[in-house]
Amino acid sequence: MSRIHEALKKAEQERAMSQSPGAIETAPAVLEAPLETTPFLRSEPTEARFASGGIAESLLARSRQTAWNPDLKSMLFFSGEEHGSGMEEFRTLRTRLYQIREKQPLLSKLLVTSPLPKEGKSFTAANLAQVIVRQHGKRALLIDADLRCPQLHVLVGAEPGPGLSEYLASESDEFSILQRGPMENLFLIAAGHRSQNPAELLANGRMKFLLERLQPIFDWIIIDSPPAALVSDAGLLARYADGVLLVVRSNTTPADAARKARQEFADHNLVGVVLNGITPELSPYSQYYYSVYSEDGKAKG
Ligand SMILES: Nc1ncnc2c1ncn2[C@@H]1O[C@H](COP(=O)(O)OP(=O)(O)O)[C@@H](O)[C@H]1O
Ligand SMILES: [Mg+2]
Numbered sequence: 001m002s003r004i005h006e007a008l009k010k011a012e013q014e015r016a017m018s019q020s021p022g023a024i025e026t027a028p029a030v031l032e033a034p035l036e037t038t039p040f041l042r043s044e045p046t047e048a049r050f051a052s053g054g055i056a057e058s059l060l061a062r063s064r065q066t067a068w069n070p071d072l073k074s075m076l077f078f079s080g081e082e083h084g085s086g087m088e089e090f091r092t093l094r095t096r097l098y099q100i101r102e103k104q105p106l107l108s109k110l111l112v113t114s115p116l117p118k119e120g121k122s123f124t125a126a127n128l129a130q131v132i133v134r135q136h137g138k139r140a141l142l143i144d145a146d147l148r149c150p151q152l153h154v155l156v157g158a159e160p161g162p163g164l165s166e167y168l169a170s171e172s173d174e175f176s177i178l179q180r181g182p183m184e185n186l187f188l189i190a191a192g193h194r195s196q197n198p199a200e201l202l203a204n205g206r207m208k209f210l211l212e213r214l215q216p217i218f219d220w221i222i223i224d225s226p227p228a229a230l231v232s233d234a235g236l237l238a239r240y241a242d243g244v245l246l247v248v249r250s251n252t253t254p255a256d257a258a259r260k261a262r263q264e265f266a267d268h269n270l271v272g273v274v275l276n277g278i279t280p281e282l283s284p285y286s287q288y289y290y291s292v293y294s295e296d297g298k299a300k301g
Contacts, residue, residue, distance in 0.1 A: 056217040059175065060187075068181030069157030074123055077130035078183070090131040093274065097128075097220075100271050104243070107271065109211055109221045111241035115229040115257035119249040120276035122151040125224040128245075129186055132220050139185040141178075141218045145207075145237055146226045147198035150191030156181065163192030167210060168201040174210060187218070198226075202233055208240050228261050238268035245271060250278045 070078040076087050101107045112125040122144075129140040144152035145164060153160045158179050166172035167189075179188045195201055215221060223241060228234040238244050244265040248258045262270065 059178065059214075059217060060180075062175040063178035063180050063187060064159075064176065066159050066179045066181060068183075071155050071157065074126070074155050075130065076127050077134060086127070087131075090127050093128060094131045094135075096272065100243070104269075104271075107242045107269075108215060108219065109223065109241045109243075110271070111223045111225055111234065111237050111244045111268075112247060113225040113228045113234040113238070113244060113261070113265070114247035114249070115253060115261040116227045117149065117230070119227075119253055120247050120274075121227075122146070122155055122224050124245070124247050124274055124276060125222045126152060126155050129220070129222045130183065132222075133183060133185040137185075138219045139187070139217070140220045140222060141187045141189065141214060143189045143221060143223045144191040145202065145223050145233070147191050147195050147201065147233070148226050148231065150194070152188065152224050153190040156188060158188050158190060160190050161192035163190035164207075165192035165195040165198075165201060167192070168204060168206045169195065170206065174213060199232055199236065202236050207237070211240050228264060229257050235264060235268075238265060241268070243269045243271040245274060247274045247276050249276045252277070 072079050076084055076090065081087070097107075097110070110128075112121050112128070114121045125142060129142045132138050132140040142152060142156075143164060144150050146152075147165055150160065150163075152158075153163070158181060161177075162172040163177050167174065167177050172192075177189050177192070179190065180186070181188065201207075211221065223237060225234040225237050246258075246261055246265060248261075258273075262273070
């Protein structure tokens with residue numbers, strides 16, 4: 001049984017389990033990475049990724065510094081805490097992605113998707129970007145490509161636009177859509193004002209061009225997407241990304257929908273599945289371990 005299959009099975013089992021109505025959610029706990037099933041998509045040499053220093057500096061210098069007012073309940077790494085609920089799971093997710101990158105060195109544009117709404121795509125994308133930039137010198141860009149129901153700017157408390165829709169409609173350039181906030185090296189492209197024709201906009205060639213232009217500047221580009229089971233946008237976006245991270249929500253995502261999404265993205269370098277919203281008692285990382293061990297693995301006593 002593949003590791004993804006195990007993760008989906010676990011989600012299904014948890015869904016079947018009765019749960020007290022007041023159960024507390026935790027952040028994603030599982031990343032299952034089927035390394036053997038993930039084809040290596042691009043072929044440029046690794047060094048090319050950071051070669052365009054001049055463009056990078058000018059783009060970053062011309063990005064907009066905006067005031068961010070994050071939703072502290074969801075944006076775990078803005079809280080000022082080091083061992084709050086869910087933070088360790090995101091560190092683990094980061095580690096797993098770097099492990100995958102060892103085998104796929106050009107993995108940098110990651111699409112985060114899930115079958116249905118409210119399963120934690122934006123939550124996962126935003127916290128993953130935050131945990132990445134906590135590492136010294138790592139630069140991450142979050143793109144809200146859910147043009148139908150933009151949420152990322154709400155979660156990080158940034159400006160809604162101009163953003164991706166304006167860029168795709170050729171109304172804004174890449175400088176004016178790139179926002180930076182208080183967290184060093186974390187950048188955002190919000191979805192912008194809602195468009196009537198998101199699928200056409202995403203397919204018009206500008207998205208691919210934007211990603212190609214920005215990719216050498218960032219260690220990771222995390223792309224938040226609309227629900228894969230409802231609209232075609234995520235499938236389209238997956239073609240521009242180097243890998244896909246599938247989110248399923250414990251006790252919520254129907255197993256059929258999870259399975260279907262897994263099949264859909266299997267051809268698009270599905271790098272893993274995140275099981276979101278498990279109850280604390282099911283998490284392998286309980287508060288007990290946070291308090292007993294420090295990050296370097298030494299027991300605090
Ligand atoms: N594990 C979690 N713990 C706490 N809040 C969560 C968790 N997962 C999602 N949320 C919150 O639930 C809401 C819906 O999640 P969201 O990421 O916006 O879903 P999606 O992008 O899949 O539609 C958001 O307010 C988000 O912050
Ligand atoms: Mg969302």
